[in-house]
Amino acid sequence: DSGVTQTPKHLITATGQRVTLRCSPRSGDLSVYWYQQSLDQGLQFLIQYYNGEERAKGNILERFSAQQFPDLHSELNLSSLELGDSALYFCASSYLGTSGSLVGELFFGEGSRLTVL
Amino acid sequence: AQKVTQAQTEISVVEKEDVTLDCVYETRDTTYYLFWYKQPPSGELVFLIRRNSFDEQNEISGRYSWNFQKSTSSFNFTITASQVVDSAVYFCALSEGFLYNFNKFYFGSGTKLNVKP
Numbered sequence: 614d615s616g617v618t619q620t621p622k623h624l625i626t627a628t629g630q631r632v633t634l635r636c637s638p639r640s641g642d643l644s645v646y647w648y649q650q651s652l653d654q655g656l657q658f659l660i661q662y663y664n665g666e667e668r669a670k671g672n673i674l675e676r677f678s679a680q681q682f683p684d685l686h687s688e689l690n691l692s693s694l695e696l697g698d699s700a701l702y703f704c705a706s707s708y709l710g711t712s713g714s715l716v717g718e719l720f721f722g723e724g725s726r727l728t729v730l
Numbered sequence: 731a732q733k734v735t736q737a738q739t740e741i742s743v744v745e746k747e748d749v750t751l752d753c754v755y756e757t758r759d760t761t762y763y764l765f766w767y768k769q770p771p772s773g774e775l776v777f778l779i780r781r782n783s784f785d786e787q788n789e790i791s792g793r794y795s796w797n798f799q800k801s802t803s804s805f806n807f808t809i810t811a812s813q814v815v816d817s818a819v820y821f822c823a824l825s826e827g828f829l830y831n832f833n834k835f836y837f838g839s840g841t842k843l844n845v846k847p
Contacts, residue, residue, distance in 0.1 A: 615774075646835065655839040656821065669834050701773060718765055719823075719835060721775035 616640065619704050619722035627730055631692040634725045638685055638706030644668065645687040646719060647679055648703040656703070662687055694729045701726050733757065734824050736838035743812050744846050751807040751841045753822030759783075764798065764805045765823040769840070775821070781805065812845045819843070 616639035626632055638645050647659040658671035662681035673679075676694075681687040691698060705719040735754045743749045755764065766778040779789065781798050789796045793810045809816055822838040 615777075648837075656837040658835065658837075661834075703775065705775075718763075718777045718780045720777065721767075723774050726773075 615720040615722065617704060617706050617720050617722035619702075619725050621725055622723065623726050623728075625728045625730065626694060628694055628696060630694050630729075631690065632694065632727065634689040634691070634702050634704075634727075636687045636689070636704030636706075636722060638687070638704075639708075639720055642706035642708050642720070643685065644707045645681055645685070646705040646707070647673075647687070647689050648705065649700045650703060650724075651697075651700040654700075659689070691727070694727075696729050699727055699729045732838075733836035734822050734838035736820075736822055736841050738841045739839070740842040740844065742844040742846065745814060746811050748808060748810050749812050749843065749845075751809075751820050751822075751843065753805045753807065753838060755803050755805065755822070755824045755836075757803075757824060757826045759826040762824060762826040765825070766796065766805075766807050767821045767823065767837075768818045769821065770818040778807075778820075809843075812843075814845050814847055817843055817845045 618637040620635045624632055636645060643664045646661045648656045649659055650656050659673040660679050661669040665681050676692050679687060679689045701724045703721050703724045705721045707719050733756050738752055741749060762783045764781045768776045768778055779796055786798050786800060795808045797806045819840045819842045821840045824836045
């Protein structure tokens with residue numbers, strides 16, 4: 614158990630719909646990352662938050678948005694869903710020191726598997 | 731250019747064979763971290779090892795060993811006497827950017843290891 618909690622574990626929805634994926638980082642971790650893994654693909658970095666602020670952005674579509682709340686949990690919102698959005702979405706957390714430097718590795722949640730029909 | 735290259739897409743070995751997974755990275759930073767993660771068929775991402783750029787000592791953990799060579803920008807992973815349970819996708823990752831008060835993670839495309847009985 615990595616200590617990172619993601620909900621829901623599985624989600625099936627239709628094209629055009631909107632879904633929200635939730636992530637609770639490990640206790641004490643200030644940074645949250647979101648990754649997308651399509652079938653038999655690698656991990657595509659979407660976005661990173663640190664202590665409530667957006668820190669880095671990857672190949673995140675405009676239809677997707679995320680935020681990190683004061684209690685440090687994060688939500689990834691996916692809207693106007695398309696078939697190609699079907700994927701495993703991972704949240705990861707890490708502890709960043711006061712200088713913003715990485716102190717440890719990324720701890721991944723079990724992922725949220727999204728199926729768009 | 732790819733930050734992390736895992737040229738081996740898929741490797742198949744017979745149980746008890748040794749196998750080496752290659753990882754080549756690219757960075758201009760002097761301070762960076764390298765990682766290996768394992769993704770078994772169940773889908774979760776399991777952290778295996780972290781290595782910082784100042785520590786070129788090879789590491790051994792049971793049947794696993796890692797060879798870090800800055801001269802060739804490689805961080806290879808060897809499994810000795812492979813077992814069926816080692817069957818998984820293995821990801822190499824690089825984290826850099828500490829000097830600029832942020833850090834990004836870059837993952838390779840993964841190597842799928844099939845260990846046959």
